[in-house]
Amino acid sequence: MNTQIGSPALNLGIFALFVVVTLLIVYRVSRASNTASDYYAAGSSFTGPQNGIAISGDYLSAASFLGIAGAIAVNGYDGFVYSIGFLVAWLTALLLVAELLRNVGRFTMGDVLSFRMRQRPIRAAAAVSTLLVSFFYLLAQMAGAGGLISLLLGVKNVPGTPFDGQSLVIAVVGILMVVYVLYGGMRGTTWVQIIKAALLVVGAAVITVWVLGLSGFNLSALLGQAVENTGKPLLDAGNQYGKSITTKIDFLSLSIALVLGTAGLPHILMRFYTVPTAKEARRSVQWAIWIIGIFYLFTLVIGYGAAALLPRGTLTAANQNDAAPLLAFQIGGTLLLGIIAAIAFATILAVVAGLTITAAASFAHDIYANVIKNGKPEPGMEVKVARRTALVVGVVAIVGGILANGQNVAFLVALAFAVAASANLPTLLYSLFWKKFNTTGALWSIYGGLTICIVLIIFSPVVSGSATSIFGESVDFALFPLQNPGIVSIPLSFILGIVGTFVGSREPVNEAKFAEMEVRSMTGAGSSRTAVDH
Amino acid sequence: MSATDETPGGSGAASADTDATPSAYQEVQRSPEFASLRKRWRGFIFTMSAVFLAWFLVYVLLSDFAHGVVDTRLGSTNFTVGLLLGLLQFVSTFAIATIYVRFANRNLDDDAEALRRRVEEKL
Numbered sequence: 094m095n096t097q098i099g100s101p102a103l104n105l106g107i108f109a110l111f112v113v114v115t116l117l118i119v120y121r122v123s124r125a126s127n128t129a130s131d132y133y134a135a136g137s138s139f140t141g142p143q144n145g146i147a148i149s150g151d152y153l154s155a156a157s158f159l160g161i162a163g164a165i166a167v168n169g170y171d172g173f174v175y176s177i178g179f180l181v182a183w184l185t186a187l188l189l190v191a192e193l194l195r196n197v198g199r200f201t202m203g204d205v206l207s208f209r210m211r212q213r214p215i216r217a218a219a220a221v222s223t224l225l226v227s228f229f230y231l232l233a234q235m236a237g238a239g240g241l242i243s244l245l246l247g248v249k250n251v252p253g254t255p256f257d258g259q260s261l262v263i264a265v266v267g268i269l270m271v272v273y274v275l276y277g278g279m280r281g282t283t284w285v286q287i288i289k290a291a292l293l294v295v296g297a298a299v300i301t302v303w304v305l306g307l308s309g310f311n312l313s314a315l316l317g318q319a320v321e322n323t324g325k326p327l328l329d330a331g332n333q334y335g336k337s338i339t340t341k342i343d344f345l346s347l348s349i350a351l352v353l354g355t356a357g358l359p360h361i362l363m364r365f366y367t368v369p370t371a372k373e374a375r376r377s378v379q380w381a382i383w384i385i386g387i388f389y390l391f392t393l394v395i396g397y398g399a400a401a402l403l404p405r406g407t408l409t410a411a412n413q414n415d416a417a418p419l420l421a422f423q424i425g426g427t428l429l430l431g432i433i434a435a436i437a438f439a440t441i442l443a444v445v446a447g448l449t450i451t452a453a454a455s456f457a458h459d460i461y462a463n464v465i466k467n468g469k470p471e472p473g474m475e476v477k478v479a480r481r482t483a484l485v486v487g488v489v490a491i492v493g494g495i496l497a498n499g500q501n502v503a504f505l506v507a508l509a510f511a512v513a514a515s516a517n518l519p520t521l522l523y524s525l526f527w528k529k530f531n532t533t534g535a536l537w538s539i540y541g542g543l544t545i546c547i548v549l550i551i552f553s554p555v556v557s558g559s560a561t562s563i564f565g566e567s568v569d570f571a572l573f574p575l576q577n578p579g580i581v582s583i584p585l586s587f588i589l590g591i592v593g594t595f596v597g598s599r600e601p602v603n604e605a606k607f608a609e610m611e612v613r614s615m616t617g618a619g620s621s622r623t624a625v626d627h
Numbered sequence: 628m629s630a631t632d633e634t635p636g637g638s639g640a641a642s643a644d645t646d647a648t649p650s651a652y653q654e655v656q657r658s659p660e661f662a663s664l665r666k667r668w669r670g671f672i673f674t675m676s677a678v679f680l681a682w683f684l685v686y687v688l689l690s691d692f693a694h695g696v697v698d699t700r701l702g703s704t705n706f707t708v709g710l711l712l713g714l715l716q717f718v719s720t721f722a723i724a725t726i727y728v729r730f731a732n733r734n735l736d737d738d739a740e741a742l743r744r745r746v747e748e749k750l
Contacts, residue, residue, distance in 0.1 A: 188672040316705035608656040618746035
C-alpha cells in the first residue's frame with residue numbers, strides 16, 4: 094500500500110540535521126550527569142514552562158500525532174472524540190497527582206508507592222508495572238517507526254529476510270535513543286523532547302493554517318468538503334465505534350482508560366521530578382495542557398483537511414497513520430513532506446528516549462538500589478546500573494521492534510494506558526489519600542490490575558478470533574468481547590486495593606510515616622527541593 | 628463530596644495515643660492550620676475532579692449512544708452539536724486548569740510554605 098513519495102534524500106537530510114543538533118545539545122548538557130539526581134531528574138533544574146514543553150514532547154507520540162490525524166481523516170468525528178480523552182486526562186494529573194508526587198518522591202513512581210509501605214515488595218511491584226507499561230509503549234513506537242519509514246524514506250521490507258531496510262532504520266532509531274539516554278541522561282532527554290515539541294507544534298501549525306487558507310479560512314466549508322470528497326459521513330458519530338453495542342462499550346472503555354491512565358504513565362510521572370518544587374510541577378502541567386490542547390485543535394483541522402484534500406481512496410484503515418505526511422506532500426510538496434517526515438522521526442526518537450530512561454531508572458533505583466542492595470548501593474553504582482539497563486532496553490526495543498514490525502500493534506498503546514489506569518493510578522491515589530491503605534492493598538491493586546488487563550487482552554479479539562487479530566480468524570479463544578479492558582479492570586483494581594487492605598489489616602498503620610507523607614505531599618517539607626545546589 | 632472528605636486519613640483521633648513524642652510532621656499534621664489547608668485543598672481538587680470526570684463521561688456517552696443529538700447540524704453550517712460539545716471540552720479543560728492554578732497560587736501556596744518552614748525548623 095505504501096508507495097513512496099517525496100524525496101528520500103531530502104527527508105533523510107532534514108532528519109540528519111535534527112539528529113546532529115540534538116546530539117550536540119546532549120553532548121553540551123551531559124557533563125553533569127553522574128549523580129543519581131542529575132541522571133534521573135536533571136538535578137530538578139528545569140523550570141515549569143520548560144518541563145511543560147518537554148511533557149508535551151514526551152506525550153505527543155507518533156500514536157497521537159499521526160494516529161489521531163489519521164483517525165479523524167478516516168473516521169471523522171469518532172477520531173475527534175478520541176483526541177479529547179488524551180487532553181482531558183491532564184486534569185487528573187494536574188489536580189490529583191503532579192504536585193503531591195513531586196513533593197513525596199525523588200526519581201520514580203516506586204518512591205511514592207513505597208513511602209509508607211514495606212519497601213522491597215512494593216518497589217518490586219512498582220518496577221514490574223513500570224517496566225511492562227514502558228515496554229508496551231516502546232514496542233508500539235518502534236514498530237510504528239518501521240511502517241512510517243517505508244513511506245518517507247522509500248525503504249522497503251523484503252519479506253523473509255531479517256536484514257532489510259526497515260529493520261535497519263529501526264535499529265538506527267534504537268541506537269540513537271540509547272546514545273541520548275546513556276550520555277544525556279534526563280537532562281539530554283528533556284532537551285530532545287523540548288526541541289521535538291517545538292518542531293511538532295510549529296509543523297502542525299503550518300499545515301493547519303495552510304489547509305484553512307485553502308478553504309478560505311472557512312472551517313465549515315472544509316468539513317463539508319471532507320464529506321463530499323470521501324463520500325463518507327465524517328461529521329456524524331459512529332463511523333468507527335458505532336457498529337454495535339460491543340464497539341460502543343469498547344469506546345467507552347478506551348475513553349476511561351485514557352482519562353485515568355495518563356496520570357499513571359511512569360514516563361509522564363517521572364517528568365515531574367525534573368522541576369525543583371510542586372509549584373513548578375503545577376506550572377508544568379498548566380503549560381502542557383495548553384500546548385497539548387492547541388495541538389489537538391490543529392489535528393482536528395489536519396485530519397479533516399486530509400479527508401477533504403487527498404484524492405478519494407488514498408486513505409484506508411490500513412494506512413491511516415500516513416494521513417498527515419500525505420497531506421503535507423499534497424499541499425506543500427517535497428519540502429513540507431521532508432519537514433513533517435523529520436518531525437515524525439523526532440517524535441518517535443524523543444518518546445522512546447523518555448521511555449528508556451524511565452525503564453532504566455525504575456530498574457536501577459527500585460530493583461537494584463532498593464530491592465537488591467536494600468537501599469544502600471555502593472556510591473556511583475546506581476547510575477552505572479541505570480546506564481547498563483538503558484543499553485539492555487535499547488537491544489530489547491530494537492529486536493522487539495523488528496519482530497513486531499508489520500504486525501498490528503496499535504493495541505499496545507491502549508493496553509499501556511489501561512495498565513497505567515488499573516495498576517498504577519488506584520495505588521497512587523490510595524497511598525496519597527487513604528490512611529488505612531497498606532502493603533497488602535498496594536500489592537493487590539498493582540498485581541491485580543496488571544494481571545486482569547493482560548489476561549483480558551489475551552482473551553480479547555485483539556489476540557484471536559477476528560480477521561485483524563494476531564492469530565487471525567481461524568484461532569478463536571476470544572472469550573472477552575472488548576479490545577479495551579479498562580471498563581472492567583479499572584473498577585476491579587480499585588476494589589482489589591480495598592479488599593487487599595482489609596485482608597492485610599493486621600499490619601499496623603505507620604502513623605509517623607503517614608504523617609510525614611501527608612504533610613510532605615501538601616507542603617513540600619523535607620522534599621528534595623534543594624537538589625539543585627548539590 | 629462529604630463522603631470523599633471523610634475516608635482519607637483525616638481524623639486525628641486514631642493517631643493521638645500511639646506515639647509518646649510526635650515527630651515534627653505529626654505535630655504539624657495535628658495542627659488546625661494544616662487541617663484547614665487540607666480541607667480547602669481537597670475540597671477543591673475532589674470537587675473539580677468530579678465535575679470534569681462527569682462532564683467528560685456525559686460527552687463520551689452522548690457521542691457513543693445519542694447519535695441523534697450529536698449529529699444535529701447547527702443552523703445551515705456543517706458544524707454539529709457533537710463538535711460544539713467537543714470544543715467545549717477543550718474550553719472547560721483550559722478553564723479548569725487556569726482556575727486551579729489561580730486558586731492554588733492565591734489560597735494554598737502561602738499557607739503550605741508557612742507549614743513547610745514550621746516542619747523544617749524542627750528537622
